[in-house]
Amino acid sequence: MAEASLRTIDDVVCGFCGLGCDDLTVEVEGREVRAAGAVCPEAARLLRRMDVPDRGPSIAGAPVSLDEATQAARRLLGEARAPVFAGLGVDMAGAGALADLAVRFGGVLDHYASDGLFANYAAAQRTGWLSTTLAEVRNRCDLLLVLGEDPSATWGRLFERLYPEAPLFAGAPRRVVFLGGAPGEKARRQLAGAEVSHLSADDVVAALEALGVFAAGGQPPGTSFGGVPAQDISALAEALRGAHYAVVTWNAGGLAQGDLVAEFATKLVDSINLVTRAGVFPLGGRDNIIGVNQLLLWRLGYPLRTAVRGQASAHDGALYATGQALADADLLVWTSAFRPEPPPAFSGKVIALAHPDTQFDKEPDVLIPVGTPGVDHAGTVFRMDSIVSMPLGALRVATLPSVAEAARGLAEG
Incomplete structure (x- = not known):
C-alpha cells in the first residue's frame, strides 16, 4: 500500500x-x-486528527449501523412531549437542519455558550449600544479598554487581530488599559507595539460605574472604587474622552455580573461619544453561536432560547435556557460538532449528534457521531462581530455525516 x-x-x-x-x-x-x-x-x-477509524453510531453504547441509529432516534423524537435541542455547536447548514427538526417535532432551541450572549442582550435591551467591528478596532482604535480577566486565554490571537503592527488609520502610540485582571505574557507579547497599563480591580462593576460618572463630567463620592484609586479612574476617563476612537471590550460569559458590566460599558461609551468617537466590542462567538442565533432570528423571528410548538414559537431568555428547559424536558437532542463537548447531566432520553471524541458520563440512548465543519466537510460560520460570514473548507475525506445530513435523516420518514 x-x-x-x-x-x-x-x-x-x-x-x-x-x-x-x-x-x-x-x-x-x-x-x-x-x-x-x-x-x-x-x-x-x-x-488535530489522527488517521484512525472514527467512532461509529451506537444505541445505549452498543454499536449499530447509521440506519438503525437514525430509526431509533426518530422513534424517540416521535414519542417525546418536550424535547430540548441544545448544544447547537454547528455550522449554518447544520443549524438550518436542526431548526427544521425542531419545527417538525417541537422543542426548545439553545446554544451551550449562550450565557454571555444573553447577558449582553439584557444590557442592549435596557440601554441600546453603539457597537463596532473587528476591522474598525484594528484600523482606528487608539485606546482599548479591556474589562475583566485577560481574554487571550480564550481567544488566543485576540490582541494580534485587534492591534496589528500596521493599522490603516490609527496613529501611534496605541494604548490598551486592562481594568480588572492583569494581562498575561501572551497578551503583552501580542501588544508589544502598544502602551499597556493595568488597573487592578476587585470589583469591575463598581470601578466601571465610577468611570462612567467621571466620563460624564461628574464626581462620584469616595476615594476608591472597586479597589481602584479615584485619581486613576479619573485619569482613565480623561484619556477615553481624549481618544480619537475608544473601544471597550469584555467577555460577558466569563464575568459573574456580565449583564451589569455590559450595561455600564454601554453607558460609558454613550458618554464618550458626546465628545469623541467610541464603541463597544463584546467578545463571544464560540462554535458559531452568532450564526446560529442569526439563523433563528431569520427563521423564527426570535433568537436562541426559543420554544417551537406547532406553528407557533415563543421566546424567554430565562425559561428556555438549557438548564431551566431540561427541568421540564423528556428528551435532550445534543449537538456539538466543533469540539468534544459533553452534554449536561439529564435523567431523560438523550440523542447525541456529537464529535466522535466526546466522552460521556453515561452513553446516550442514541449516538450518531458527526464530522467537524472545516475539517471533515465544508460549511459557513459567522464571526463574533456578526457582520462577516466565513467559509470553511474540507481538509480530508469524511467518513462521518455532517450535522445537516444527520438531522435531515432524522426528519425523513
Whole structure:
C-alpha cells in the first residue's frame, strides 16, 4: 500500500472561537490533520486528527449501523412531549437542519455558550449600544479598554487581530488599559507595539460605574472604587474622552455580573461619544453561536432560547435556557460538532449528534457521531462581530455525516 502524500494547505479558516482567523497553515497526510506553524493552542488541539477509524453510531453504547441509529432516534423524537435541542455547536447548514427538526417535532432551541450572549442582550435591551467591528478596532482604535480577566486565554490571537503592527488609520502610540485582571505574557507579547497599563480591580462593576460618572463630567463620592484609586479612574476617563476612537471590550460569559458590566460599558461609551468617537466590542462567538442565533432570528423571528410548538414559537431568555428547559424536558437532542463537548447531566432520553471524541458520563440512548465543519466537510460560520460570514473548507475525506445530513435523516420518514 502506497504511503499517503503530505499536503500543505494555506489560508485555512478556523471556525472555533469566533475570531474567524483565516490565515492558518494545515498539513494533511491521508486522513491525518495537524496545524503547522504559529497557531493558537485551541485551534491546534481542535484541528488535530489522527488517521484512525472514527467512532461509529451506537444505541445505549452498543454499536449499530447509521440506519438503525437514525430509526431509533426518530422513534424517540416521535414519542417525546418536550424535547430540548441544545448544544447547537454547528455550522449554518447544520443549524438550518436542526431548526427544521425542531419545527417538525417541537422543542426548545439553545446554544451551550449562550450565557454571555444573553447577558449582553439584557444590557442592549435596557440601554441600546453603539457597537463596532473587528476591522474598525484594528484600523482606528487608539485606546482599548479591556474589562475583566485577560481574554487571550480564550481567544488566543485576540490582541494580534485587534492591534496589528500596521493599522490603516490609527496613529501611534496605541494604548490598551486592562481594568480588572492583569494581562498575561501572551497578551503583552501580542501588544508589544502598544502602551499597556493595568488597573487592578476587585470589583469591575463598581470601578466601571465610577468611570462612567467621571466620563460624564461628574464626581462620584469616595476615594476608591472597586479597589481602584479615584485619581486613576479619573485619569482613565480623561484619556477615553481624549481618544480619537475608544473601544471597550469584555467577555460577558466569563464575568459573574456580565449583564451589569455590559450595561455600564454601554453607558460609558454613550458618554464618550458626546465628545469623541467610541464603541463597544463584546467578545463571544464560540462554535458559531452568532450564526446560529442569526439563523433563528431569520427563521423564527426570535433568537436562541426559543420554544417551537406547532406553528407557533415563543421566546424567554430565562425559561428556555438549557438548564431551566431540561427541568421540564423528556428528551435532550445534543449537538456539538466543533469540539468534544459533553452534554449536561439529564435523567431523560438523550440523542447525541456529537464529535466522535466526546466522552460521556453515561452513553446516550442514541449516538450518531458527526464530522467537524472545516475539517471533515465544508460549511459557513459567522464571526463574533456578526457582520462577516466565513467559509470553511474540507481538509480530508469524511467518513462521518455532517450535522445537516444527520438531522435531515432524522426528519425523513
